Amino acid sequence: MMPSLMNDREFPVYRVVLDPGHGGRCKSPMSRHGDRYNTLSKTYLDNFKEGASFAGLEENQIVYDISLRVRRILKNCSPDGDYKKFAAVLKKYTDEEPDRVNIVTSLSRKKSISDAEADALEDPNAGYRLFDYPDRRGIMREGRLSKINSLRPNLVVSLHLATDGPSDYIAMNPVIAAPYDFLNEGLKYLRREKKGRAFYSNNRLGDWFCESHRRSDFEWFLNDVSVYFTGCPLEKDRSVSGKFKGYRHNMVSWKYTDNRGWESVARFHQENTRYSRNYMDVVPDGRFWDRERSKYEKYRRDGGEEGFGGDNAYAAYEIIRYMLFSLYKNRRDYGAMKTGKPYISIWIMPVHVNAINAYIEIAYLRRRRDRNILATSKNELAEGIAVGIYSLFSGMNPRKEPFTYLPKGKKIDMRKYDVSDGRSYFDEADD
Numbered sequence: 507m508m509p510s511l512m513n514d515r516e517f518p519v520y521r522v523v524l525d526p527g528h529g530g531r532c533k534s535p536m537s538r539h540g541d542r543y544n545t546l547s548k549t550y551l552d553n554f555k556e557g558a559s560f561a562g563l564e565e566n567q568i569v570y571d572i573s574l575r576v577r578r579i580l581k582n583c584s585p586d587g588d589y590k591k592f593a594a595v596l597k598k599y600t601d602e603e604p605d606r607v608n609i610v611t612s613l614s615r616k617k618s619i620s621d622a623e624a625d626a627l628e629d630p631n632a633g634y635r636l637f638d639y640p641d642r643r644g645i646m647r648e649g650r651l652s653k654i655n656s657l658r659p660n661l662v663v664s665l666h667l668a669t670d671g672p673s674d675y676i677a678m679n680p681v682i683a684a685p686y687d688f689l690n691e692g693l694k695y696l697r698r699e700k701k702g703r704a705f706y707s708n709n710r711l712g713d714w715f716c717e718s719h720r721r722s723d724f725e726w727f728l729n730d731v732s733v734y735f736t737g738c739p740l741e742k743d744r745s746v747s748g749k750f751k752g753y754r755h756n757m758v759s760w761k762y763t764d765n766r767g768w769e770s771v772a773r774f775h776q777e778n779t780r781y782s783r784n785y786m787d788v789v790p791d792g793r794f795w796d797r798e799r800s801k802y803e804k805y806r807r808d809g810g811e812e813g814f815g816g817d818n819a820y821a822a823y824e825i826i827r828y829m830l831f832s833l834y835k836n837r838r839d840y841g842a843m844k845t846g847k848p849y850i851s852i853w854i855m856p857v858h859v860n861a862i863n864a865y866i867e868i869a870y871l872r873r874r875r876d877r878n879i880l881a882t883s884k885n886e887l888a889e890g891i892a893v894g895i896y897s898l899f900s901g902m903n904p905r906k907e908p909f910t911y912l913p914k915g916k917k918i919d920m921r922k923y924d925v926s927d928g929r930s931y932f933d934e935a936d937d
């Protein structure tokens with residue numbers, strides 16, 4: 507094949523959003539500068555999360571920097587890019603010539619802002635919030651989730667750093683959202699329709715993220731099951747707490763929000779409806795819950811190449827393997843050259859976009875070897891991410907080198923996300 511003689515339109519085009527960790531600033535008061543705007547109470551439910559920082563290093567700046575480098579590399583495989591240059595990068599990773607695809611890349615946010623810049627702005631977090639929010643005149647604006655969905659991407663790559671992590675979370679860790687069926691098993695358990703915890707302990711997902719050590723992973727799982735179905739967390743004794751975390755799917759502009767005026771019904775939290783506060787009688791019905799049970803969400807979040815976590819987990823692990831492969835090829839062994847275990851919960855980003863979401867904690871700022879890799883190898887990390895993204899769409903045979911964490915190189919079958927004539931599940935999210 508001679509790609510240079512072919513019209514670019516003959517190559518499939520995929521859309522990617524690079525979503526660089528956090529951005530914006532945590533400022534008080536929360537009533538003005540928060541995130542997680544709850545349209546029922548018309549208040550922010552959370553302080554704005556500006557991300558990890560340690561010893562002068564800031565997550566939001568580093569992941570933004572890496573994202574720009576990824577975008578620069580991927581530009582060469584965009585429809586008007588210099589594909590020869592991109593092919594030269596691929597040659598480092600494979601002996602074959604992978605099928606040509608075109609990738610159009612965007613970023614989910616603007617550059618990071620400093621404290622000084624934040625102080626000068628009326629709403630420094632405009633453009634950085636995850637959920638929709640009112641501007642100073644009270645007009646609702648789109649948060650990052652809504653913006654991402656309106657770009658209708660096939661893949662969202664969320665890049666994060668943490669300050670520190672639990673001791674069993676070393677190397678690079680995927681962040682994945684459990685599928686409906688598993689959460690529904692938890693609901694049945696809470697309702698005593700199910701005896702025993704085998705459904706949990708015999709499942710790769712049964713290693714839930716612990717918010718703190720005050721509860722076991724299983725109790726945190728039950729807490730998150732309650733939050734997922736009702737918006738309400740649990741007390742330690744599993745009674746329903748008075749706190750409310752919002753109806754997250756109604757805090758995003760997309761196809762799956764409840765019908766206009768839902769707030770006037772929801773505020774009564776009537777028993778045996780989808781707005782009940784109690785997991786015992788909540789009824790998960792309506793567009794969002796149909797989505798959660800759909801086959802497309804199973805593809806994204808269940809089973810798949812890794813045996814769990816669906817295409818989201820596979821995409822995250824592949825990109826991690828390509829990053830590690832890139833470091834290995836450039837002789838940048840950092841003592842934690844392995845794929846780490848996943849953080850499993852009901853995370854916001856992977857639940858509330860229709861795109862495949864590769865969400866990765868790349869490094870921990872308190873760990874010296876991780877800081878070294880960030881300081882010396884941003885280009886290598888970016889190249890691994892870019893090649894990994896390409897491989898997910900095109901498929902490629904990585905060169906067989908004596909490296910334990912070789913990427914699988916298998917492409918994701920995107921056709922299974924087709925909804926109807928030329929329309930895909932990724933297009934569906936956009937309202």
Ligand SMILES: [Zn+2]
Pocket residue numbers: 527528557558565666667668
């Ligand atoms: Zn983060």
